[in-house]
Amino acid sequence: KRIENLMSKYKPESEISKLNHLGKLKVSSDTYYVLKKAGEFWRLSDGAFDITTGPLLDLWGFTHKRYRMPSAEKIKNTLSLVGFDKIIFNDTDETVKFKIQGMEIDLGGIAKGYAVDCAIKKLKEKGISSCLINAGGQIYCLGDNFGKPWNVAIKNPRGNSVVDYLKLKNRSAATSGDYEQYFIKAKQRYSHIFNPKTGYPADSDIVAVTVVAQDGLTADALSTSIFVLGKTRGQELAKKFPAVK
Numbered sequence: 001k002r003i004e005n006l007m008s009k010y011k012p013e014s015e016i017s018k019l020n021h022l023g024k025l026k027v028s029s030d031t032y033y034v035l036k037k038a039g040e041f042w043r044l045s046d047g048a049f050d051i052t053t054g055p056l057l058d059l060w061g062f063t064h065k066r067y068r069m070p071s072a073e074k075i076k077n078t079l080s081l082v083g084f085d086k087i088i089f090n091d092t093d094e095t096v097k098f099k100i101q102g103m104e105i106d107l108g109g110i111a112k113g114y115a116v117d118c119a120i121k122k123l124k125e126k127g128i129s130s131c132l133i134n135a136g137g138q139i140y141c142l143g144d145n146f147g148k149p150w151n152v153a154i155k156n157p158r159g160n161s162v163v164d165y166l167k168l169k170n171r172s173a174a175t176s177g178d179y180e181q182y183f184i185k186a187k188q189r190y191s192h193i194f195n196p197k198t199g200y201p202a203d204s205d206i207v208a209v210t211v212v213a214q215d216g217l218t219a220d221a222l223s224t225s226i227f228v229l230g231k232t233r234g235q236e237l238a239k240k241f242p243a244v245k
Contacts, residue, residue, distance in 0.1 A: 002118075003030065003111060003114060003115035003118055004111075004115060006028060006030055006031050007030075007031060007034065007107045007111040007114075007115075008107075008111070009054065009104070009105070009106055009107070015027045015028060015031045016031070016105055016106075016107060019096055019098075019105060020054065020103075020104045023097065023098045023101055023103070024095065024096070024097040024098070025095065025096055026093055026094060026095045026096075027094055027095075027096055028094075029094065030114075030118075032089075032094040032096070033114075034110060034111060034114050034217070035051070035087070035089070035096060035105075036089065037110065037114075037217060037221070038051045038084070038107070038110055038221070039084055039087075039089075041110070041222070041225060042084040044225075044237060044240060045225040045228070045229060045237055047083075047084070047196060047197060048195070048196070048197075048225050048228040048233075048237075049109065049221055049224055049225040049228070050082065050083070050084050050196035051084065051105050051106060051107055051109070051110065052081070052082050052083055052084055052086065052087070052103055052104070052105060052106075052196070053082055053106060053194045053196050054103075054104030054105055054106040055078045055081045055082065055102065055103070055104050056075075056078055056079075056082060056194045056196075056199055057106060057194065058104070059074060059075065059078045060190070060194075060201070061183075062181060062192045065181075067183035067185075067190070069190075075199035075200065076199070078199060079199045080100070081100055081102050081103050081104070082103075082196050082199070083196070086098060086099040086100055086103060087099070087103075087105075108192075109176070109193075109220060109221060109224035110217060110221045110224075111220075112135055112136065112138045112216070112220055113138055113172065113174060113215070113216035113217040113218070113219055113220025113221065114216065114217045114220075115135065115138075115216075116133050116135050116138050116139075116140045116172065116216035117140070117172075117215050117216045117217055119133055119135075119140075120133065120140050120142055120216075124142070128142070129142065130142060130143035130144060130145070131143070132145070132150050137175050137180075138172070138173075138174050138216055138219075138220060139152055139168070139172060139173040139174070140171075140172045140173075140216055141168040141169060141170065141171055141172075141173075142170060143169065143170065144169050149167035149168055149169045150168045150169065151165055151166075151167065152165065152166040152167075152168055152173055153165055153166075154166065154175070154210055155175075157177045157178070157179045157207045157208040158179070158207065166210075166212060168212065170214075171212050171213065171214065172212070172213050172214070172215055172216040172218070172219040172220075173210060173211065173212045173213075173219055174210070174211055174213075174216065174219035174220045174222075174223040175208055175209065175210045175211075175223060176193060176208065176209055176223040176224045176226070176227040177191075177207060177208030177209070177227070178193070178201075178202075178206075178207055178208070178227075179191075179207070179208065180192075182201075193224060193227050193228060194228075195228050196228075202227055202228045204227065204228060204229060204230035204231075204234075205230060205231070206226070206227050206230060206231060206234070208227075209223050209226045209227050209234065210223065211223040211226065211238070211244060211245070212244065212245040213241065213243060213244045213245075214243045218241065218244065219244075222237070222238060222241065222244060225237055226238065
C-alpha cells in the first residue's frame with residue numbers, strides 16, 4: 001500500500017501524480033530507485049520498455065477506460081512527449097525533472113513488482129521463511145510449500161483453462177498479456193501495453209508472456225519488455241539476465 005501511494009498515477013497525492021502535474025519533483029528514495037531501474041530496462045530493451053508512455057495511454061483512452069482510435073496525426077504529436085531520455089535525474093538530491101511540458105510517467109510495468117519485493121523483505125525481517133504473494137498476477141514464492149515447490153498456474157490467455165504450471169521456490173513470476181485491458185475495433189484487438197516507438201499498442205504476435213526472475217521488479221519489467229519486443233528479440237533480452245526463465 002505504501003508503494004502504491006507513492007507510485008500510482010491514479011492517486012492524486014502520489015509522488016508520480018505530483019511529478020506528472022508539476023514536471024519536477026524531489027522524490028523519495030523508493031521512487032527514485034524505481035525510476036532509475038526503469039532507465040536500465042529502457043536501455044537494455046532498446047527503448048521497448050518506457051515509463052513515459054502515459055500520454056499515449058491517455059490518448060487512446062486506457063487511463064479512464066474510455067477507449068478510442070486516435071488519428072495518426074494525434075499519435076505523432078503525442079510521441080513527441082514520449083522517451084525516457086527526456087527525463088533529467090539529479091542524484092544529489094533525488095530530484096526528477098521532465099525536459100518537455102506535458103510528459104507523463106506510468107509505472108504500471110514495474111512498480112507492482114517492486115512493491116512485492118518490498119513486502120517480501122518485510123516478511124523476511126519478521127522471520128517468515130515460507131509464503132506466496134499474489135498481487136494481481138505478480139507472484140513471489142518465498143521458500144517452499146510444506147517441502148514442495150509452490151505450484152503456480154499459467155492461464156490460457158484465450159480461455160479459462162490452465163496451459164502449464166510453474167514449480168517455484170524463492171522466485172518471482174510476472175505475466176504481461178493482451179487479455180486483461182483491451183478493446184476491439186474492426187476485429188482488431190488493441191491492448192494497454194504500448195510500443196513507444198510507434199505510438200500504437202504493441203503488435204508483436206505475442207498474446208501473453210510469463211517471466212520468472214529472482215525478484216519481482218525484474219520479472220515485471222521484463223515481461224512488459226518482451227511483450228513489446230516479440231519472441232525473438234525478447235529472448236535475446238532475457239539472455240542478459242542469467243537467472244531469468
